[in-house]
Amino acid sequence: MSAATDRILAELADTTRVHVRSAAQLVSDADKAAAGIDRERARKAENKEEVFRKPLTEPLPAAEREDLTLTTWQVLGTLARSSTLARHGQGRGLAEHWQSLKYCRAMATPKGAHLRLSSSGESPEQFHRGLQARELGRAFGLALAERTIRLRHPDRIIATIDAEAALLPGFARSDKQPTLGAWPRPDYLIEAWKPDEPSIVYAVTASGNHQIATPRTGKAQRTTFRQLARASERVEHLHIGTWNNTGCLLMSTELLAPGGITVHALQASGSAQLRNAHLDLEDGSDIDRRLKRSLQYVDTVRVPGPEGLPREHRHNAFLIPVKELSWFAQVLAATGAAGQLAWTGAGREISRYLTAVQGRHRYQERTFAGAASVRDAHHTFNGERFVGTDQVFRLDGQRVEAFSGMAAPLYELLEMGKVEEYRRLAYERRDVWPTGTTAPGWGPTSFRDDGTVMALRILPKEPAVRRTQRIR
Incomplete structure (x- = not known):
């Protein structure tokens, strides 16, 4: 038995700490980065349409800013669970597991210090660098988002669901390969649920970067602040019930921060709730008929004008109308169930929960030899x-x-x-x-x-x- 492998497994199970940064200054810094992004767009004439962001972002409450205390293995588990319905096609089993397992040696905990990237994590192959930033950014961002929502709703169970998978039944474009296109959207929805009660839903973005910020790095060029500014745009394109009523969590993880891996977090308050809607799917149930909708995206959200002014405007967004809150509750329940089954390696059993546009056929086909998740x-x-x-x-x-x-x-x-x-x-x-x-x-x-x-x-x-x- 390899002593090196024993050491790695022991480190994966050791409890460690991860920095959390959330303060009023972070809101100001993200606003400066947003102004810089807008100037760049104006110079390049990239986008002539008005850019919309959350009207108010805030730091997390003091009780939610404590360091994350967890094991590296729990971080990798968070990443693995978040990608169970990723569209990996016929290689899905290997891809779902390896997405997290490849980072078993990417992090290290010096004695008495916070979690940081190991020497191999600090110097990934160039083509792998962006992938590592994205995936580990999601892992740490989601770990903080899930802890935050558990603290707010200790009497509920939380389910993290890929936002694209949840939105496809209502908004998929009618192409040969139905997608949401380039429409901005959050990365995940987190549902806090309790039997027989309306679920509470949050929109979450989670990004990461390898930038080494120095005192000479301007606020407009700081990658973390820019990621939070863009995150504010993305969550503003999803509204449940009415405009600005959906709680949002915006995360950006600095993997090479001087004191160790650091998650920067902002929030936008909201209290979106879904109507309680039971979901049971007997054999032969037509999931498409039950969950497929054709909801509008263009000019769907009515935004009131500035205080004291009657003028209002509309902008494009994924809006779940009040009359469809029961429907969306069923979509989240079905998609969450599909993700749980995928986690166990189920195959055809998953297809009863997914509509055609969500990729049901991927679980009705055989996968490549050696690349399948099999519940055996x-x-x-x-x-x-x-x-x-x-x-x-x-x-x-x-x-x-x-x-x-x-x-x-x-x-x-x-x-x-x-x-x-x-x-x-x-x-x-x-x-x-x-x-x-x-x-x-x-x-x-x-x-x-x-x-x-x-x-x-x-x-x-x-x-x-x-x-x-x-x-x-």
Whole structure:
């Protein structure tokens, strides 16, 4: 057994801290970056249309600015869970897992210090640099966003859903390959849900960068501030119910900040709620008929004029009208269920939850050999049977197994289309899952209150097979 691999697994399971920065000065700095972006656009004549941003962004409340305390493995689990419905086509299984597992050696925790990039993480291959910034930015940004929403709604379970996947049933363009095009939008929606109560929804953006800022770096050129300014544009293009009623969290992660990895965060207040709408999908249910809509994007949002002035205007945005709040609740429930099943490696079972424009056919087709997520693994943690999928790869030459799964009773309910029963059982059992960062026989583990787990362990060396007879 490799000592180097043992050390890496131990570091992945060690609790560490990540800086969080959110203050009034950050709002001012992001505003200066926004003004610089607008000047650049004016010079290049890139966009003649008026640019809209959130009318008011603020720092997080003081109680939500504490350092993140978590393990590196939990960060990677956050990234992996957020990409379960990414459109990886026939290589989806390998892509979903490897998106997070490739960063097992990218971070390090010097003794007594905050989490930072390791030497290999600081110097990725040039073509990989942008990818690392984007993916680790999402991982840390989402980790902070999820903690923030848990603090605000401790009596609820949260579900992180890719915003494009959630918006496609209502807004997909009628091309051969339906997409949302280049329309600005947030990265994720986070639903805080509780059985029989309206869900609360937040829009989230999460970016990252490798810039090394110096005292001579102007506010308008600071990548973090520019990312927050652009994030304000993107979340302003999504409104649930009415204009400016959707809570938003804007995150930008500096991976090379001097004191260690630092997440910069702003918020825009809002209290968007969906109408409670039960969703159960029996065999043969027509999900397209139930969830497909043709909602408008152009000039949908009515924005009031400045205070004291009667003039108002309209701008383009994804608007979920009040009359469609029950529909959108079902879209999020179905898309969230599909993501949970994908996490376990399910295949055709997922297709009952996705419309055609969301890529249902991808889960009805066979995948390439060796590249599929297949729900054929099961392990027991703390006396509870978990079912899911695994991938085996090498870490410093040592074979290791990564397992992602869900408690078997919860999986069985989703497999049968019983979303409401799943939510009730998941909510009832949200406090029973292990809270440790390791498990017997495993290295780092990450359990969540929705009954899912991600775990890693070293595989024993395979014994040499002695040929005892000649193969004729």
